Amino acid sequence: MNNSSRIKALAVPVVSVLAGLILGAVIMVVSGYSPVEGYQAMLRGAFGRTYNIGEVFRSATPLILTGLGFSVASTAGFFNIGLAGQALAGWISAIWLALTFPDLPKIILVPLCIVIGALAGALWAGIAGFFKAQFGTSEVIVTIMLNYTILYISNHLVRYVLTDNKDATPKISENASLRTEFLRNLSGGSRLNMGLFLALIMIVVIWIFMKKTTVGFEMRAVGMNPFASEYAGMSAKKNIVLAMMISGALAGLGGVVEGLGTFENLYILDAAPAIGFDGMAVSLLGGGNPIGILLSAILFGTLKTGGLKMSSVDIPNEIVDVVVASIIFFIGISFAIRYIMDKFSPKKGEV
Amino acid sequence: MEESHYVIEMENITKAFGTFKANDNVNLKVKKGEIHALLGENGAGKSTLMNILSGLLEPTSGTIRIHGKEVDIANPTIANKLGIGMVHQHFMLIDNFTIAENIILGSEPTNAGVIDRKKALKEITAVSDRYGFKIDPSALISNISVGMQQRVEIIKTLYRGADLLIFDEPTAVLTPQEIEELIEIMHGLVAEGKSIIVITHKLDEIKAVADRCTVIRRGKSIDTVNVADVSPQELADLMVGRSVSFKTPKGPAAPTHPVLKIKDLVVKENRGLDAVKDLTLEVRAGEIVGVAGIDGNGQSELLQAITGMRKVESGTVEINGKDATNNRPREITENSTAHVPEDRQKYGLVLPMTVSENLAIQTYYKAPLSKSGFLNYKSINQHARELIEEFDVRTSSELVPASALSGGNQQKAIIAREIDRDPDLLIVAQPTRGLDVGAIEYIHKRLIEQRDRGKGVLCVSFELDEILNISDRIAVMFDGRIVGIVDPQETNEQELGLLMAGVPLAEARQELSQTVAQEGAGVDE
Numbered sequence: 001m002n003n004s005s006r007i008k009a010l011a012v013p014v015v016s017v018l019a020g021l022i023l024g025a026v027i028m029v030v031s032g033y034s035p036v037e038g039y040q041a042m043l044r045g046a047f048g049r050t051y052n053i054g055e056v057f058r059s060a061t062p063l064i065l066t067g068l069g070f071s072v073a074s075t076a077g078f079f080n081i082g083l084a085g086q087a088l089a090g091w092i093s094a095i096w097l098a099l100t101f102p103d104l105p106k107i108i109l110v111p112l113c114i115v116i117g118a119l120a121g122a123l124w125a126g127i128a129g130f131f132k133a134q135f136g137t138s139e140v141i142v143t144i145m146l147n148y149t150i151l152y153i154s155n156h157l158v159r160y161v162l163t164d165n166k167d168a169t170p171k172i173s174e175n176a177s178l179r180t181e182f183l184r185n186l187s188g189g190s191r192l193n194m195g196l197f198l199a200l201i202m203i204v205v206i207w208i209f210m211k212k213t214t215v216g217f218e219m220r221a222v223g224m225n226p227f228a229s230e231y232a233g234m235s236a237k238k239n240i241v242l243a244m245m246i247s248g249a250l251a252g253l254g255g256v257v258e259g260l261g262t263f264e265n266l267y268i269l270d271a272a273p274a275i276g277f278d279g280m281a282v283s284l285l286g287g288g289n290p291i292g293i294l295l296s297a298i299l300f301g302t303l304k305t306g307g308l309k310m311s312s313v314d315i316p317n318e319i320v321d322v323v324v325a326s327i328i329f330f331i332g333i334s335f336a337i338r339y340i341m342d343k344f345s346p347k348k349g350e351v
Numbered sequence: 352m353e354e355s356h357y358v359i360e361m362e363n364i365t366k367a368f369g370t371f372k373a374n375d376n377v378n379l380k381v382k383k384g385e386i387h388a389l390l391g392e393n394g395a396g397k398s399t400l401m402n403i404l405s406g407l408l409e410p411t412s413g414t415i416r417i418h419g420k421e422v423d424i425a426n427p428t429i430a431n432k433l434g435i436g437m438v439h440q441h442f443m444l445i446d447n448f449t450i451a452e453n454i455i456l457g458s459e460p461t462n463a464g465v466i467d468r469k470k471a472l473k474e475i476t477a478v479s480d481r482y483g484f485k486i487d488p489s490a491l492i493s494n495i496s497v498g499m500q501q502r503v504e505i506i507k508t509l510y511r512g513a514d515l516l517i518f519d520e521p522t523a524v525l526t527p528q529e530i531e532e533l534i535e536i537m538h539g540l541v542a543e544g545k546s547i548i549v550i551t552h553k554l555d556e557i558k559a560v561a562d563r564c565t566v567i568r569r570g571k572s573i574d575t576v577n578v579a580d581v582s583p584q585e586l587a588d589l590m591v592g593r594s595v596s597f598k599t600p601k602g603p604a605a606p607t608h609p610v611l612k613i614k615d616l617v618v619k620e621n622r623g624l625d626a627v628k629d630l631t632l633e634v635r636a637g638e639i640v641g642v643a644g645i646d647g648n649g650q651s652e653l654l655q656a657i658t659g660m661r662k663v664e665s666g667t668v669e670i671n672g673k674d675a676t677n678n679r680p681r682e683i684t685e686n687s688t689a690h691v692p693e694d695r696q697k698y699g700l701v702l703p704m705t706v707s708e709n710l711a712i713q714t715y716y717k718a719p720l721s722k723s724g725f726l727n728y729k730s731i732n733q734h735a736r737e738l739i740e741e742f743d744v745r746t747s748s749e750l751v752p753a754s755a756l757s758g759g760n761q762q763k764a765i766i767a768r769e770i771d772r773d774p775d776l777l778i779v780a781q782p783t784r785g786l787d788v789g790a791i792e793y794i795h796k797r798l799i800e801q802r803d804r805g806k807g808v809l810c811v812s813f814e815l816d817e818i819l820n821i822s823d824r825i826a827v828m829f830d831g832r833i834v835g836i837v838d839p840q841e842t843n844e845q846e847l848g849l850l851m852a853g854v855p856l857a858e859a860r861q862e863l864s865q866t867v868a869q870e871g872a873g874v875d876e
């Protein structure tokens with residue numbers, strides 16, 4: 001990568017974030033609130049106390065995982081819009097397992113839940129991958145439909161299978177929880193949990209997988225030029241399904257972390273979990289690269305956690321949501337911003 | 352101020368990519384109303400220089416003057432305004448737009464904010480009539496030939512008011528007929544007062560069309576000559592800096608057992624019509640079989656079917672004694688077969704990946720390039736450096752993306768990768784398209800060398816020179832069939848031309864001997 005493209009790779013996310021913050025400020029001004037006070041409150045909410053910092057990282061954790069999931073799929077040329085559903089598949093299966101075998105020793109139960117959650121996510125995404133590979137069905141449509149399917153399945157399970165007509169499952173046992181005494185004390189009693197280490201490990205694993213293995217090489221090649229990959233004897237079908245399953249497994253892990261770490265149960269949802277779409281935005285903002293994803297997940301964690309505090313300066317929750325959403329919106333369209341910058345930057349290095 | 356009689360003066364142009372200088376103090380002066388050829392080896396910096404002139408790249412240093420006035424061509428829009436238009440080698444047209452829509456795209460005439468189609472059509476017709484283009488503005492791009500698409504590109508530049516037209520390897524993708532038409536068009540354009548810069552590797556084209564020629568070698572401008580004063584051989588030597596031979600010496604072939612046996616092959620093209628019809632052909636170890644034919648007679652489909660990229664409807668393909676009908680590409684590769692595809696950018700390379708990765712793309716899953724599923728980038732890069740060195744692929748590093756290679760060097764990289772595997776069967780399509788004469792000589796030598804080492808080579812090419820030069824047997828393909836197999840020693844371009852047009856061999860020979868008789872020259876054959 002030469003210098004100017006490196007600068008551009010950094011400029012896009014920075015410009016998007018700034019634009020989002022400015023739009024947020026404008027919205028606050030228009031609605032009669034002080035943006036300075038608002039953002040100050042946000043910062044306090046995110047970094048004011050150890051507890052807040054813990055929560056920032058807690059909420060960044062699943063986003064790292066779903067963000068990685070999105071980037072793996074898109075490397076292979078696949079737009080995985082179903083991260084939310086795959087996360088929910090991971091979440092519900094981990095909870096189910098944890099509630100079924102509450103007394104298994106922690107050293108067995110936690111890994112088992114993690115593996116089951118990843119498999120469930122992989123399976124859910126694999127369905128879309130299979131249809132795409134076999135029949136060329138658009139992954140966008142299939143994964144959106146699957147988001148709804150799993151939402152209703154999960155709500156049904158919560159209400160009628162895991163509980164007797166209740167809105168939430170009971171808490172999982174201590175043996176299944178990702179929370180630890182150590183992290184709780186370290187972070188001033190926040191819900192920060194072992195999931196963070198899982199996410200950090202996955203960053204490294206995925207990076208090595210994509211850059212250093214033959215399978216990762218194939219996925220990158222298929223994503224960049226399916227024709228040449230076919231010519232070189234790679235199977236586009238195999239790679240599509242595989243990439244989708246890995247992507248889904250990562251999203252599933254995101255759900256596991258929510259289930260076993262953040263909430264320690266599952267409840268009736270009215271939409272597939274937000275970590276799905278936020279993960280997409282995290283990946284786009286991070287330019288699909290692991291360090292970028294880590295940083296942008298932390299930024300998202302900051303916005304989400306800090307945003308909660310804005311109501312303390314009398315900014316209504318709705319405005320807070322709009323401000324956070326407008327920042328996310330700008331990040332979401334960073335694709336467009338990248339495009340525009342490409343278009344209007346005077347020089348292209350192409351031959 | 353005195354008008355300069357040069358339309359364009361590029362002075363001491365330098366363009367560096369990192370520490371590598373693609374252009375190093377290049378000088379180019381184009382007179383008004385002339386056709387100026389740009390000649391140089393692959394990677395010499397011709398496209399780079401033209402991209403600077405058309406505003407796509409910014410020079411590191413140097414000055415550009417237009418009609419004597421210094422200008423700064425910061426982007427393509429400014430180039431347009433200055434009357435510079437470029438016809439790129441890879442066309443930039445939108446397939447499902449009409450010709451007219453493509454021409455006006457980006458500079459649509461509007462009437463109160465609405466595209467004024469009538470006016471557009473009138474203007475387009477005016478432009479194309481003036482230069483004698485025969486086009487149907489309402490035809491879709493996807494339905495017209497490559498030659499026609501090129502014409503659309505030319506009209507596009509004229510429509511935007513270009514005075515200087517730049518053609519980057521315009522003839523590489525054209526049939527001989529289309530090339531002649533293009534040459535006429537170019538003559539027509541200069542007659543109308545336009546000036547033209549043309550890049551081509553074909554010396555006879557330079558002789559046919561250009562007034563002057565500037566030679567570039569490794570980024571430096573060597574000389575500008577009057578084309579009338581030099582022979583093609585002199586041009587070639589000037590360009591390479593040594594004496595080049597056009598005809599590769601080769602001894603007689605010693606073919607043995609068949610490596611490729613095609614029997615009654617039927618293959619369909621994309622629209623579902625038969626493109627290859629009951630074709631039977633054999634390639635033996637130790638021979639080069641050339642397939643001659645006009646583009647679109649089933650050659651592409653034939654090669655795709657052999658290499659596993661297109662379905663065989665019926666018939667059989669046997670490689671190395673094994674049935675290979677409808678094998679997958681990987682199985683065919685593993686059956687000691689290599690393939691240089693016709694479309695290098697679509698099939699041959701993953702452009703955003705590094706040169707190094709591209710050179711590994713057929714063998715990355717094997718030792719030493721990888722071990723137990725993990726890539727060994729040290730070996731991959733080492734392997735790449737060796738190939739780059741051996742095949743003289745000009746690049747600043749093996750770690751740049753393949754898209755940064757010049758067109759000809761992309762081709763050389765693919766050929767290097769495929770020959771390097773030392774396959775029993777080497778299938779090459781248009782192996783030297785876009786290569787300079789020196790590189791062509793080298794590639795031909797390597798193909799013949801493979802043959803002499805007892806390998807079978809199947810070569811599809813639209814260049815009759817090439818076919819005649821390297822083949823041991825020539826199979827002429829017409830309408831999905833092999834209509835004749837001839838010995839290159841006993842045939843010539845005229846005979847091949849007739850065969851390629853579908854005239855049966857006996858008739859073609861008769862017709863030719865009649866012409867000779869009619870001319871009454873009485874010379875011996």
Ligand SMILES: Nc1ncnc2c1ncn2[C@@H]1O[C@H](COP(=O)(O)OP(=O)(O)OP(=O)(O)O)[C@@H](O)[C@H]1O
Pocket residue numbers: 349350351368371372373391392393394395396397398399400745746747751755756757758759760785
């Ligand atoms: N973006 C880039 N980064 C690095 N090197 C580059 C880049 N663009 C071009 N080059 C190098 O500059 C040199 C000149 O390339 P250019 O495309 O101008 O060659 P050319 O004369 O047009 O060759 P050809 O006849 O093969 O088309 C090549 O060695 C190429 O690898």
Ligand SMILES: [Mg+2]
Pocket residue numbers: 397398399519757758759
């Ligand atoms: Mg070029």
